[in-house]
Amino acid sequence: MKWLEFLQGKKTYIIMIVGFFFNLGCLAGWWVETSTIWSFVNGLLIFLGIGAIRGGIATEVKKTK
Numbered sequence: 001m002k003w004l005e006f007l008q009g010k011k012t013y014i015i016m017i018v019g020f021f022f023n024l025g026c027l028a029g030w031w032v033e034t035s036t037i038w039s040f041v042n043g044l045l046i047f048l049g050i051g052a053i054r055g056g057i058a059t060e061v062k063k064t065k
Contacts, residue, residue, distance in 0.1 A: 012052040019045040 007014075022041060026033050033041075 009056070012049060012056065015045055015049045015052055019049070 019042070022045070025031055026038060
């Protein structure tokens with residue numbers, strides 16, 4: 001339960017940082033990713049980020065009511 005409280009409001013930033021370092025690593029050649037894996041991971045990070053943003057918006061709407 002304490003982890004959920006700690007992560008409140010930070011999930012979007014964590015996903016953004018993971019996505020940044022993943023793409024930076026691919027561009028810098030730190031690891032070689034196939035096009036399929038790169039597309040899958042980026043797609044997953046995009047949907048997780050959108051979901052986290054959507055969750056934050058829903059939380060704020062509930063607070064204002």
